[in-house]
Each structure stands twice: as structure tokens, then as C-alpha cells.
Amino acid sequence: MTAFRTLSLAMFKGFVRDKASLFFTFVFPLLFLVIFGLLLRDAGGEKTKIALVGDGPVVSALRDSGALEFESFDDEDAAVAKVKDGDLPAALIVRGQRVDVRYAQSDQVESATVLGIVNGFVDKANLAATGQPPTYTFAAEKVEDASLAPIQYLTPGILSWGVAVSAVFGAALTLVSWRRKQVLRRIRLAPVSATSVLSSRLLVSTGVALVQGAIFIGVALLPVFGLKLSGSWWLAIPLLLLGTTAFFSLGMLVGAFTKTEEAASAAANILVLPMAFLSGTFFPVDQAPAWLRAVSNAFPLRHMNDGMLDVLVRGKGVEALLLPSAVLVGFTLVVAFLASRVFKWEE
Amino acid sequence: MTEEPAVLVRDVRKSYGELKAVDGVSFTVARGEFFGILGPNGAGKTTTLEIVEGLREPDSGEVRLLGESPWPRNVKLLPRIGVQLQASSFFERLTAKEQLRAFGSLYGVSHGTAEEMLELVGLADKADVQENKLSGGQRQRLSIACALVHDPDIVFLDEPTAALDPQARRNLWDVLRAIQERGKTIVYTTHYLDEAEILCDRVAIMDRGRVLALDPPAVLVRGLDAPTHVTLQKGLLSAVEAEAIDGVDEAREDEVSLTMSTRRPAPVLSALAERGALDGLQVRTATLEDVFLGLTGREYRA
Structure with a gap:
């Protein structure tokens, strides 16, 4: 027990004193979070603004719904001129019972949206005017869909990625450098099992992952970024630990295969970087083409990402952890087994 | 109970393909003896030492350390032997004292020993210096301290004085003598013949995988009739x-x-x-x- 504690402490000190690894562990992913978070802050969720002339019950209903925003004009020509100039997609002109929409042809999607909304409200007003109950009923209910605000998918994505990178690199570089410097040999000559040495390194990696999680989420929660955590955010902790273990074993495999630190970091990059892009670290993978989604299912990072997204922002419960956990545990077992087969004590 | 020799090596052989790295080596080392294995690079010194330490399996022959076989990895024997490797094997970015504590912890040794070892190898004033900021000679002394931290009976040192300046070599000799005075058995390799002559009780001269001569240095020189x-x-x-x-x-x-x-x-x-x-x-x-x-x-x- 004391060997485990002293070794963990020794490795922790070694990690903390390495400025480069501190940077890549904490600052580098945070840079991505900050840059993307700020760049994409205003994207999505914005409402369409149209010109408005006149007023009436339809306009009041539209205003109440909040479906559209209005810029009021006293004069019809001025409103249409705004549409012609391309400043606004449409103008709504209300004269008593008559509701006209003048729209720009250039942006058909936006025009169709405006037309649909206005038409719907006019129909509703007509129906109400007849005093008849509707023959067909229609009910709309809000669904938590894939289209999250950017910070909501960036935070879980960058957290998973940052944890994966530092676990893979930490394990691979430690293993290679210990082999090269014959620390492994020295350990083999001591009455201590390789497992206890490895697990003390793993403990350092999981500790680092928890700190990463606290820092990244803490920053994303700042009002500038505006992350909203779901009530079940704490379920991310077991996921974080499983993910660290999985990527730690991947790092062990890389370290077992490679002979130099340079080769190990190249190999780790080749494995982790494409995985990050294809697993939804920087954009939601649901918007990707079907083939890419299929491919990304093969990556453990994709499942860690999905799990993080579900528990951190989508508010899903324990059941959302089942698949990601199963994938990560399975991945750990297979990869750790492979790593133990190719492991070499010395060059 | 008759006392086993510290090291017993009988007709050990090890080949790598065509190369006979170790070709029928035999020697014994008594307890408390300072034993040197000498020879030029490629003579088979390091391979011999690694077989004795239990890091490699010999193709044939017998090795006994304190009466026990070091191969396969003998956990009961490990606490009784201390090994300094050819490269300086340290944990990353730890100070001298932390290195000793980390290695000591592999053997369940209390922290106090670290200070004592630093004193022994003359690094007490460098306790809080990180390993990569030590000089070559200081690193060498630290790695010897790491080999000694669990108070082993036999100490194996592989070319501890290689690549050191003359002053650092002499400082290290004092350390080695101090270790012997503590009753340790020392088995060490060197390619400095003059050094072996000064330090060793007995030397084995190796060349091309074989032991050519084995005696106290003075006897070897006298026997030469040069x-x-x-x-x-x-x-x-x-x-x-x-x-x-x-x-x-x-x-x-x-x-x-x-x-x-x-x-x-x-x-x-x-x-x-x-x-x-x-x-x-x-x-x-x-x-x-x-x-x-x-x-x-x-x-x-x-």
C-alpha cells in the first residue's frame, strides 16, 4: 500500500513539474473551448425579423407567440423598400381585415418560414371568427432535439477529447520513456508487481481527468459561454473514470508498440486526432452524413462523447450510461489484453 | 548452516544467433568481497552481469545468488540484491531525495533511509535538486544510492565510473569503499584496469565471452613475470x-x-x-x- 501511495505521489509530482504536459492537458483543450465557444456563441436560435405596417388581432397573436420579430414602419413603401434592399426577408402589411406579405425571392427558405407562420396565424384567426370547433386538432410539444446551443455540445465534446488525449499521451510516453531509461528494468528488479506500478500511474491519470472536468465545465459555466448543466451532471464522473481507463490502455498499447517518445506521440496523434473529428468533439455528429455516423460508432470517443452529452446537458439518467460504459469497458479489456501481449520490458 | 557464497556462476553460456556473448563463464564471489569483471567493450561483461542479476535467462549453466536461483524472477531474492543499471534510470523530474524515496517504496523501505543514502554517496546538499540538474558524477552516485536504498546484501554495479572525469571517478571510489566497509558484496564491471587494480579484491578478466584470468590483481600482475x-x-x-x-x-x-x-x-x-x-x-x-x-x-x- 505504501509503495502504491509513494509511487502515485512521485508520478504526480513528475506530472505537475512538466510544463509542456500541463499545457496540453489543461490549457490547450481550454483554448479550443474558449475559441469555439466565443465564435459560435451567437450562431443558431436567432429569430427572423420582418417589417411590419399596421396592426390587428393577427399581429397581436404573432407578437404573443414570439415566432417572429418585427420592425415597424408607418409607410408601406418604406417597408417594401427594406425588403427590396435585402435588409429584411419580408414585410407584413395589415389593413383592417386584409393581411398581405411581400417577400424577397432570394431567400426562399426564410420566406417560406415567414409565409408559413403568418398563414398559420391567419387560419387560426379565421377559425376563431367562425365560432366553430375545429374538425382536426393539432398540438405541438417541445422536444429536446439534437440542435443544441454550441456551448452545450462543445463542452462535453472537448472534455471527452481532452481527457482522451492526456490519458493516451500520459500512458504512452511514460511507458516508452521508462523503457528507454531502463526504469522498467529497475522496477522488474524490485519485489513489486508491474500492476501496482501501472495502477499508480492510472490513478494519476484519473486524478488529472477529474481536474480537467472541473476546470472545463467551470469555464463553460461562466456567463460569457453560458453552459447550462442538467441535474444529472454528476453521472459524468463514472463516465470520466471509465473513459480515462479506456484511453489509458490505448496509450499502453501505443507505448508497447513504439520505441521512442517521438514515435509514441506521432502514433498517439494519428489515433486520437481523427477520432476527435469523427466523434463529435467540435461539431455534433448527428448532423454528419450517415456513413460518417456509422464509422464513428466504432470509436470509443464517440460513445464517451454521447454519454457526456446525455448526462451533462440532455438531462438523461443512468440508462444513458449503459451503452457508453459497456463500449468503454469492452474497449479497455480488449486493448489492455493486446497491450499486455506486445508489452516489452526492454528495448 | 554453512554459508553459501554470495554469487556462484557455473559454466554459463548465452548466444545471440552466431555470436557467443557469454561462452562458458564460471566464478564465485565470497560474501563481503569486492569483485571486478574487466574487459573491453563487447567482452560479455554486461550480459554476464544481467544473467547473474536474473534479467536474462542463460542458454545453459547455473547461477546461484545466496544459494537461490535468480531466474525466473525470484521475488524472494530481489530485496537482497541491489542493481545499478548502465543508464541512469530515474523517475521523471524528481529530486534526489524523491528518487530515493520512490525506489525505496518499491521495497517498502521507510523514508529515513533516503537521507542516510544521500549522506553515504555525498549528495546530502543536493537532496532537493532535480535529477536532470545533477552533474554526471552526481547522477552516477545517486543511481548507486538508489541501488542501495533497501540495504541489499549484494550490490551489482555496471560501469559506475564510465564517462566520469578523473576527480568524479576518485570520489566514486570512496563511495564504493564505504559500501564495502558496510559488509556488502560488490560485483562491478569496468573497463578501467587501473581502477580495478586499486579497488578489487579479485578480478575476472573477460574477452570475447570467456574469462581469461581470475585472481587478485596483485597475483595476476606478479604471475605475469613482466x-x-x-x-x-x-x-x-x-x-x-x-x-x-x-x-x-x-x-x-x-x-x-x-x-x-x-x-x-x-x-x-x-x-x-x-x-x-x-x-x-x-x-x-x-x-x-x-x-x-x-x-x-x-x-x-x-
């Missing part, structure tokens, strides 16, 4: 006068000195003293290098 060389400043005597002195076998002159070889140095030296011809006197007896030359017919090249 002449003693007496050198004087040039101009005190001519070569002809020198050869006339009783006991001188041969005399040679070069630009700066006159060198006489003799097998009876005593009468030669008194004859020189009588003539007052002692300026620049140097007496060089045979060394292990001469032994190596005599054994292999080759000049010794480390």
Missing part, C-alpha cells in the same frame, strides 16, 4: 652505460627519457642512487593492462 620499467630524464646516463648496470635487461632512449627494463629493480635503483642519477625517476611495474596483453596478445583498448 619486467619493471625504470625511466630517467635523458642525458644522465647513456643507453650503453645503463645496460652495464647489474640487473638491467635492456635500455632504450628517446627524445626526452631513458627507459630501462629490469626484473630486479632493487639493485638497479640503488646503483642509480649511488651515481646520483635520479632526476625524473619513474618506476612503472606491470599493470593489468600488461596482463591483458599477455593473455590476448592484443593491446588493451577500453
Whole structure:
């Protein structure tokens, strides 16, 4: 027990004193979070603004719904001129019972949206005017869909990625450098099992992952970024630990295969970087083409990402952890087994 | 209970393909002995040492450390042996004291030992310096301290003095002597023959995977029956006068000195003293290098 504690402490000190690894562990992913978070802050969720002339019950209903925003004009020509100039997609002109929409042809999607909304409200007003109950009923209910605000998918994505990178690199570089410097040999000559040495390194990696999680989420929660955590955010902790273990074993495999630190970091990059892009670290993978989604299912990072997204922002419960956990545990077992087969004590 | 020798090696062989790295090596090391394995690079010293330490399996032959076999990995034996490896194997970015504590913890040793070991190898004032900021000699001493931190009975050192400047080498000799005084058995490899002559109780001279000679250094040198060389400043005597002195076998002159070889140095030296011809006197007896030359017919090249 004391060997485990002293070794963990020794490795922790070694990690903390390495400025480069501190940077890549904490600052580098945070840079991505900050840059993307700020760049994409205003994207999505914005409402369409149209010109408005006149007023009436339809306009009041539209205003109440909040479906559209209005810029009021006293004069019809001025409103249409705004549409012609391309400043606004449409103008709504209300004269008593008559509701006209003048729209720009250039942006058909936006025009169709405006037309649909206005038409719907006019129909509703007509129906109400007849005093008849509707023959067909229609009910709309809000669904938590894939289209999250950017910070909501960036935070879980960058957290998973940052944890994966530092676990893979930490394990691979430690293993290679210990082999090269014959620390492994020295350990083999001591009455201590390789497992206890490895697990003390793993403990350092999981500790680092928890700190990463606290820092990244803490920053994303700042009002500038505006992350909203779901009530079940704490379920991310077991996921974080499983993910660290999985990527730690991947790092062990890389370290077992490679002979130099340079080769190990190249190999780790080749494995982790494409995985990050294809697993939804920087954009939601649901918007990707079907083939890419299929491919990304093969990556453990994709499942860690999905799990993080579900528990951190989508508010899903324990059941959302089942698949990601199963994938990560399975991945750990297979990869750790492979790593133990190719492991070499010395060059 | 009869006491087993610290190390027993019997007809050990190890080949890598065609190369016979170790070709029938046998020796024993008594407890408390300072034993040197000498030879040029590629002689098989390191492979022999690694087989003895239990890091490699010999193709054939027998190894016993304190009566136990080191191969396969013998966990019961490990706490009783201390190994310093050829490269300086340390944990990353730890201070001298932290290194010792980390290695000590592999053996369940208390932290106090770390300070004691730093004292022993003369690094007490470097306790809080990170390993990569130590000089070559200091790193070497630290790695020896790491090999000793669990108070082993046998210490294996692989070329501890290689690549050190003369002052650092001498400092290290003091450390090695201090270790022997603590009753440890030391087995070490070196390619400095002069150093082995000073430090070792017995040496095994290896070349091409075989032990060519095994004895205390003085016995090896005496057994060689090599002449003693007496050198004087040039101009005190001519070569002809020198050869006339009783006991001188041969005399040679070069630009700066006159060198006489003799097998009876005593009468030669008194004859020189009588003539007052002692300026620049140097007496060089045979060394292990001469032994190596005599054994292999080759000049010794480390």
C-alpha cells in the first residue's frame, strides 16, 4: 500500500513539474473551448425579423407567440423598400381585415418560414371568427432535439477529447520513456508487481481527468459561454473514470508498440486526432452524413462523447450510461489484453 | 548452516544467433568481497552481469545468488540484491531525495533511509535538486544510492565510473569503499584496469565471452613475470652505460627519457642512487593492462 501511495505521489509530482504536459492537458483543450465557444456563441436560435405596417388581432397573436420579430414602419413603401434592399426577408402589411406579405425571392427558405407562420396565424384567426370547433386538432410539444446551443455540445465534446488525449499521451510516453531509461528494468528488479506500478500511474491519470472536468465545465459555466448543466451532471464522473481507463490502455498499447517518445506521440496523434473529428468533439455528429455516423460508432470517443452529452446537458439518467460504459469497458479489456501481449520490458 | 557464497556462476553460456556473448563463464564471489569483471567493450561483461542479476535467462549453466536461483524472477531474492543499471534510470523530474524515496517504496523501505543514502554517496546538499540538474558524477552516485536504498546484501554495479572525469571517478571510489566497509558484496564491471587494480579484491578478466584470468590483481600482475620499467630524464646516463648496470635487461632512449627494463629493480635503483642519477625517476611495474596483453596478445583498448 505504501509503495502504491509513494509511487502515485512521485508520478504526480513528475506530472505537475512538466510544463509542456500541463499545457496540453489543461490549457490547450481550454483554448479550443474558449475559441469555439466565443465564435459560435451567437450562431443558431436567432429569430427572423420582418417589417411590419399596421396592426390587428393577427399581429397581436404573432407578437404573443414570439415566432417572429418585427420592425415597424408607418409607410408601406418604406417597408417594401427594406425588403427590396435585402435588409429584411419580408414585410407584413395589415389593413383592417386584409393581411398581405411581400417577400424577397432570394431567400426562399426564410420566406417560406415567414409565409408559413403568418398563414398559420391567419387560419387560426379565421377559425376563431367562425365560432366553430375545429374538425382536426393539432398540438405541438417541445422536444429536446439534437440542435443544441454550441456551448452545450462543445463542452462535453472537448472534455471527452481532452481527457482522451492526456490519458493516451500520459500512458504512452511514460511507458516508452521508462523503457528507454531502463526504469522498467529497475522496477522488474524490485519485489513489486508491474500492476501496482501501472495502477499508480492510472490513478494519476484519473486524478488529472477529474481536474480537467472541473476546470472545463467551470469555464463553460461562466456567463460569457453560458453552459447550462442538467441535474444529472454528476453521472459524468463514472463516465470520466471509465473513459480515462479506456484511453489509458490505448496509450499502453501505443507505448508497447513504439520505441521512442517521438514515435509514441506521432502514433498517439494519428489515433486520437481523427477520432476527435469523427466523434463529435467540435461539431455534433448527428448532423454528419450517415456513413460518417456509422464509422464513428466504432470509436470509443464517440460513445464517451454521447454519454457526456446525455448526462451533462440532455438531462438523461443512468440508462444513458449503459451503452457508453459497456463500449468503454469492452474497449479497455480488449486493448489492455493486446497491450499486455506486445508489452516489452526492454528495448 | 554453512554459508553459501554470495554469487556462484557455473559454466554459463548465452548466444545471440552466431555470436557467443557469454561462452562458458564460471566464478564465485565470497560474501563481503569486492569483485571486478574487466574487459573491453563487447567482452560479455554486461550480459554476464544481467544473467547473474536474473534479467536474462542463460542458454545453459547455473547461477546461484545466496544459494537461490535468480531466474525466473525470484521475488524472494530481489530485496537482497541491489542493481545499478548502465543508464541512469530515474523517475521523471524528481529530486534526489524523491528518487530515493520512490525506489525505496518499491521495497517498502521507510523514508529515513533516503537521507542516510544521500549522506553515504555525498549528495546530502543536493537532496532537493532535480535529477536532470545533477552533474554526471552526481547522477552516477545517486543511481548507486538508489541501488542501495533497501540495504541489499549484494550490490551489482555496471560501469559506475564510465564517462566520469578523473576527480568524479576518485570520489566514486570512496563511495564504493564505504559500501564495502558496510559488509556488502560488490560485483562491478569496468573497463578501467587501473581502477580495478586499486579497488578489487579479485578480478575476472573477460574477452570475447570467456574469462581469461581470475585472481587478485596483485597475483595476476606478479604471475605475469613482466619486467619493471625504470625511466630517467635523458642525458644522465647513456643507453650503453645503463645496460652495464647489474640487473638491467635492456635500455632504450628517446627524445626526452631513458627507459630501462629490469626484473630486479632493487639493485638497479640503488646503483642509480649511488651515481646520483635520479632526476625524473619513474618506476612503472606491470599493470593489468600488461596482463591483458599477455593473455590476448592484443593491446588493451577500453
